[in-house]
Amino acid sequence: MTRTDRSPGAASAATIPPYASAAAHPLDADTALEPLGDGSFRGRASKRYCNVGGSFGGFVSAIALKAALLHPKRLGEPIALTVNFAGPLADGELTVHARAARTNRSTQHWQMEVAQGGEVVATATAVFAVRRQTWSSTESEFPQAPPFDSVQPLAPGRATPWMGNYDMRFIRGTASAAARPEAPWDSVTTMWIRDNPPRPLDYVSLATICDAFFPRIYVRRPDIAPFGTTVSLTTYFHVDSEMMAAHGDRELLGTAKALQFRNGYCDQTAEIWTPAGELIAATHQTALFRI
Structure with missing residues (x-):
């Protein structure tokens, strides 16, 4: 989840570009892209997916991937x-x-660049492939969690507009010191999450959800009001379109933790699971932090 130093602006109604459907889900409307030819697309960022000072990192990732x-x-x-x-x-x-x-026999390699006002705001690479049926195994363990409906959703009045696009239900590791009376000796977060309003899962929505974890510094040190921002985010997709169609718009279980905090930078790893225990995405990111 990216964050910048600039002060947050008040949320306002999103401006729908002419090439987007006003009846579309907010994520589809805000990630709509108009082909310009030669591999270029025009889009428009709105306040709906705004973080402090700019769009949150999951939205930027989704825009790059969608192109x-x-x-x-x-x-x-x-x-x-x-x-x-x-x-x-x-x-x-x-x-x-x-x-x-x-483009190789098994993989296709992509380079993307997101720009605004003549300046690059993000660079990206992606690998595409055609999967084939073969031996498969999951070594990571499904996190223990109570059912989605038994966990209270995050209350209204969220700090940044982008959070209003998700139904988040924290099981462990919020970013609030008041919610963690115990000493925060680790930065683990486990939560249920889905789009709000619900939306059938696809690669665009999964890319955004994979960055819906607060930078781990907020969880490890909520007592000192730190600052954190993602520098680089890598997502590995372990799911295909057929699996996502079967999943529909149901909730997902996410878990994240840091591996190391050192001299102003930290990394964090996260996993995204279906309620049926299928690991569908894993992420790793590097973030800058200041305390």
């Missing part, structure tokens, strides 16, 4: 996405350029 998904030369489905955040994405028009750098 490759919409590209006429695209083959297969994404298995990996890396986004490097160079600067904040403000409300307003943006452009995305996607280029197939190389």
Whole structure:
């Protein structure tokens, strides 16, 4: 989840670009892209997915990935996405350029660039592939969690507009010191999450959800009001379109933890599971922090 130093603006009604359907789900309306030719697309960031000073990182990731998904030369489905955040994405028009750098027998490699006002705000790479049925195994363990309906959702009045687009139900590890009277000796978060309003799962929504965890510094040190912002985020997709269609718009279980805090930077790893115990995505990111 990215954050910048600039003061948050008041949330306002999203501006729907002419190439987006006003009746679409908010995520679809806000990630709508208009082809400009030569692999370039025009889009528009709105306050709905705004963080402190700019769009939250999951939205930027989704915009970059969607450009490759919409590209006429695209083959297969994404298995990996890396986004490097160079600067904040403000409300307003943006452009995305996607280029197939190389297509091999099994994989297709993509390069994307998100720009606004003549400046690059994010660079990204993605790997697409056509999966084939073969031996599969999951070594990671499904997190223990109470049922979705038994956990209270995060209360209204959330700190940033983007959080209002998700039904978050924390089981462990909120970013609030008041909610953690015990000493915060670890940064583990486990929570149920789904789009609000509910939306059938696809790669665009999964890319946003994979960055819906607060930077771990907020969980480890909520007592000192730290600052954190994602620098680089890599997501590995372990799911195909058929699996997502079967999942529909149901909730997902996410868990995240940090591995190391050192000299102003930390990393964090996260997993996204279906209620049936299927691991569908794993992420790793590097974040800057100040305390």
